[in-house]
Amino acid sequence: MKITAVKTYPIRIGAGSQLIIKVETNAGIWGWGASGLSGRELAVVGAIQHFRGFLLGKDPRQIGALWQEMYRSQYFEGGRVLTAAISAIDIALYDIKGKALGVPVYELLGGKQRDYVDCFASLRFSTKTELIEKAKALLDQGWNVLRLAPAEYEKNEVPGQFDPRESIAVIADCLIDLRKEVGPKPTIGIDYHHRLTIPETVSFIDRMPRGTIDFIEEPIRDESPKAYEQLRQMISISFAIGEEFASKWQFAPYLEQNITQFARVDVCNVGGLTEAMKVAAMAETHYIDLMPHNPLGPICTAASLHLAAASPNLAWLEEINTPVEQAGTNDPAFYPVLPQLEGNRYPVPELPGLGVEFNEALACLLYTSPSPRDRG
Numbered sequence: 001m002k003i004t005a006v007k008t009y010p011i012r013i014g015a016g017s018q019l020i021i022k023v024e025t026n027a028g029i030w031g032w033g034a035s036g037l038s039g040r041e042l043a044v045v046g047a048i049q050h051f052r053g054f055l056l057g058k059d060p061r062q063i064g065a066l067w068q069e070m071y072r073s074q075y076f077e078g079g080r081v082l083t084a085a086i087s088a089i090d091i092a093l094y095d096i097k098g099k100a101l102g103v104p105v106y107e108l109l110g111g112k113q114r115d116y117v118d119c120f121a122s123l124r125f126s127t128k129t130e131l132i133e134k135a136k137a138l139l140d141q142g143w144n145v146l147r148l149a150p151a152e153y154e155k156n157e158v159p160g161q162f163d164p165r166e167s168i169a170v171i172a173d174c175l176i177d178l179r180k181e182v183g184p185k186p187t188i189g190i191d192y193h194h195r196l197t198i199p200e201t202v203s204f205i206d207r208m209p210r211g212t213i214d215f216i217e218e219p220i221r222d223e224s225p226k227a228y229e230q231l232r233q234m235i236s237i238s239f240a241i242g243e244e245f246a247s248k249w250q251f252a253p254y255l256e257q258n259i260t261q262f263a264r265v266d267v268c269n270v271g272g273l274t275e276a277m278k279v280a281a282m283a284e285t286h287y288i289d290l291m292p293h294n295p296l297g298p299i300c301t302a303a304s305l306h307l308a309a310a311s312p313n314l315a316w317l318e319e320i321n322t323p324v325e326q327a328g329t330n331d332p333a334f335y336p337v338l339p340q341l342e343g344n345r346y347p348v349p350e351l352p353g354l355g356v357e358f359n360e361a362l363a364c365l366l367y368t369s370p371s372p373r374d375r376g
Helices: 041-055 062-072 080-101 103-109 128-140 164-182 197-205 225-234 248-256 272-284 300-311 360-366
Strands: 004-013 014-024 032-037 116-125 145-150 187-191 215-217 238-241 315-318 345-347
Touching: 004 116, 004 360, 014 041, 014 080, 032 080, 032 300, 041 062, 062 080, 062 145, 062 164, 062 272, 080 103, 080 145, 080 272, 080 300, 103 272, 103 300, 116 128, 116 300, 128 164, 145 164, 164 197, 197 225, 225 238, 225 248, 248 272, 272 300, 300 315, 345 360
Parallel strands: 116 145, 116 315, 145 187, 187 215, 215 238
Antiparallel strands: 004 014, 014 032, 116 345
């Protein structure tokens, strides 16, 4: 079996942008992959075009060797753009191999360790009333883990302007009242999307009674493990870190030094399933659970489900399409075959490969740049 084409489709689906790739073979089998570098899709397309030159004619089943060649065969290794491109290609290769063997991808990763993957609901809110109403609606429908994404700055007179000091006062008050309303049982976390500094994060946590929240996701930038070490010594809340990491090497200090308590591995950014499984193994040795980042669409979801199925150390998978809000990223017009939620969890896909199919014809109608000649 040989690779005959690598096609790219940067498109907008629902509320988000997605970069879908298709790897074709001379055996009539193709694989779908996706990049997770949202907002930089065309940069990733350029990287894939560089990789395409040596991928054509290669055996797609040699996934590990191709990963090493993509990562190490150039002077400048790594970086988010390159690993996002490698991720998309790697996922597509697993899809091909699973289809060729007639097995789900998780069988290529050691077999499944669970039949269902539990999810946490990603909940955006702008006001306290909206937060409490959405949270109660989710809890009523069985969602017992909520990861909050404050968006109160979207209501500012200047759209998008964010004042950290003003925000932490508002959000702390919201969370205190939320916990009073829902009681002690639900797991509640918050994602500050690295908008705070160390002192702002400490001030935010100190404004709330102990037990108000269970974890905080990426309150500060992640480039400096030392900064997170300092913050770790100043607050007792669990950290969830890693959605921006582009390799096992970026994860290493956070796992080896037990800085984070949840590994937010993004299979579409970190280097695909090949690298994500290595991160999962590293995390397991430090008793750190995976909390995969999953904000894109069905290909990312499916790849994350296979990772979750094959990993013993799983907390929850992120879900952005819930009973209280729909991002539209799972549009069935684009994805005639895709994983389906059952309540607050996904059954592990059992179709050969990833268990996703993409409407390439529809994407071709919408796709305009680069030129059609560059698609394969």
